Amino acid sequence: MLLFQDGLTVHTQSHDYPIVITEKTVTENNSMAKQVAPYIGGRQVLIVTNDTVAPLYLKALEEELAGQFTVKVCVLPDGEQYKNQDSINQIYDALMAEHFNRDVTLIALGGGVVGDMTGFAAASFMRGVNFIQIPTTLLSQVDSSVGGKTGINHAQGKNMIGAFWQPQMVLADMSTLKTLPTRELSAGLAEVIKYALIMDERFLTWLEDNLPAMMALDLAVLGEAVKRCCQYKADIVAQDERESGVRALLNFGHTFGHVIETHQGYGNWLHGEAVAAGMVQAAELSQKIGWLTTEEVARIKRLLTLANLPVTPPPIDVKTALNLMGHDKKVKHGQIRLILLKSLGKAVLTNDFDTNLLTNVLSQHSE
Numbered sequence: 177m178l179l180f181q182d183g184l185t186v187h188t189q190s191h192d193y194p195i196v197i198t199e200k201t202v203t204e205n206n207s208m209a210k211q212v213a214p215y216i217g218g219r220q221v222l223i224v225t226n227d228t229v230a231p232l233y234l235k236a237l238e239e240e241l242a243g244q245f246t247v248k249v250c251v252l253p254d255g256e257q258y259k260n261q262d263s264i265n266q267i268y269d270a271l272m273a274e275h276f277n278r279d280v281t282l283i284a285l286g287g288g289v290v291g292d293m294t295g296f297a298a299a300s301f302m303r304g305v306n307f308i309q310i311p312t313t314l315l316s317q318v319d320s321s322v323g324g325k326t327g328i329n330h331a332q333g334k335n336m337i338g339a340f341w342q343p344q345m346v347l348a349d350m351s352t353l354k355t356l357p358t359r360e361l362s363a364g365l366a367e368v369i370k371y372a373l374i375m376d377e378r379f380l381t382w383l384e385d386n387l388p389a390m391m392a393l394d395l396a397v398l399g400e401a402v403k404r405c406c407q408y409k410a411d412i413v414a415q416d417e418r419e420s421g422v423r424a425l426l427n428f429g430h431t432f433g434h435v436i437e438t439h440q441g442y443g444n445w446l447h448g449e450a451v452a453a454g455m456v457q458a459a460e461l462s463q464k465i466g467w468l469t470t471e472e473v474a475r476i477k478r479l480l481t482l483a484n485l486p487v488t489p490p491p492i493d494v495k496t497a498l499n500l501m502g503h504d505k506k507v508k509h510g511q512i513r514l515i516l517l518k519s520l521g522k523a524v525l526t527n528d529f530d531t532n533l534l535t536n537v538l539s540q541h542s543e
């Protein structure tokens with residue numbers, strides 16, 4: 177069942193593609209082939225998923241596509257700690273074992289980890305083949321499946337190896353969220369709140385009103401939030417596909433958040449949890465500069481807390497944090513650049529802050 181008849185299109189220099197938001201398409205084997213098949217160029221399909229999602233949703237997808245295509249499956253181990261070269265090699269091995277060629281379409285069935293890795297394998301296999309995103313977490317539906325950032329982690333830094341490679345389509349079935357653990361739903365809410373803080377204060381108010389319904393799994397309200405976030409992201413990606421400017425705003429909270437994820441060991445803090453605490457640190461710095469008021473920072477913390485998200489980072493010593501921040505992809509001419517808030521709903525990329533203020537924010541939670 178299509179939730180939004182008018183649909184969404186992502187316009188990029190690479191190509192344009194649709195985001196289809198549905199209910200019960202993947203979960204009940206209901207016309208998925210109708211949605212996905214038009215975007216599969218050749219006859220070969222490799223579905224990439226993981227050992228948690230496979231038992232839930234693989235069978236329906238595999239069976240429905242098998243009528244029209246040669247369908248093979250690659251099941252990866254589940255977890256952020258497996259977002260690495262070994263998993264990418266498993267995807268290459270599966271493609272080679274089947275003698276698949278440039279006609280193949282990879283389908284990512286899972287959350288952001290599966291999506292980022294499948295996209296990277298698609299970008300690099302035979303110098304680039306098609307792929308489709310079927311995101312099954314809130315985080316991947318509102319953020320990671322859209323925009324073509326793909327890649328894997330390095331021990332010293334998140335998403336350090338990757339490529340910009342756009343999918344042929346995104347199919348977000350809201351009913352997959354019914355099986356998602358509540359901690360993962362909250363992690364997705366962090367990226368939803370991010371859009372409000374960087375783009376639109378009215379959306380922040382909407383979230384304050386609608387967060388309880390989202391947490392109670394009201395799929396219509398969740399669908400509306402997914403649609404709004406995808407539209408915000410599509411607008412940004414259309415202007416700046418490869419992050420030479422405005423796209424960096426989507427990184428709000430991420431320089432701090434990636435420090436947490438890397439320092440704590442991948443998978444211990446979920447990406448969304450680290451981004452939540454990171455957004456608070458970025459907001460605190462914005463307040464020290466004089467852009468946000470104490471009450472506005474408190475408002476951000478209240479919403480994150482309502483979403484069951486952390487608002488303080490784990491203890492990390494300042495030197496270690498600054499060293500990890502030095503690996504951030506936004507560093508330019510040796511200087512850390514951060515996304516900060518000029519006001520609620522308005523973000524900027526800047527290196528124009530007193531380093532002592534940054535140190536001050538970091539030392540509030542140092543070891």
Ligand SMILES: NC(=O)c1ccc[n+]([C@@H]2O[C@H](COP(=O)([O-])OP(=O)(O)OC[C@H]3O[C@@H](n4cnc5c(N)ncnc54)[C@H](O)[C@@H]3O)[C@@H](O)[C@H]2O)c1
Nearest residue numbers: 228254287288289312313315316319320325352355356447
């Ligand atoms: N490319 C981008 O633009 C972008 C944007 C945001 C985040 N990311 C990346 O995305 C990753 C985080 O994604 P995520 O939050 O989806 O995590 P994830 O992919 O690890 O999925 C979270 C957990 O939920 C399980 N799961 C997935 N769908 C399920 C379902 N429907 N029911 C039950 N369990 C399910 C997964 O197996 C996993 O255990 C990080 O690696 C992050 O860096 C990328």
Ligand SMILES: O=C(O)C(=O)C[C@@H](O)[C@H](O)[C@H](O)COP(=O)(O)O
Nearest residue numbers: 319323325334335423426427430505
């Ligand atoms: O799409 C983007 O651009 C983003 O920055 C979205 C982020 O939510 C996402 O976590 C992304 O993977 C971070 O990218 P990175 O370049 O900082 O690794």
Ligand SMILES: [Zn+2]
Nearest residue numbers: 367430447451
């Ligand atoms: Zn993110």
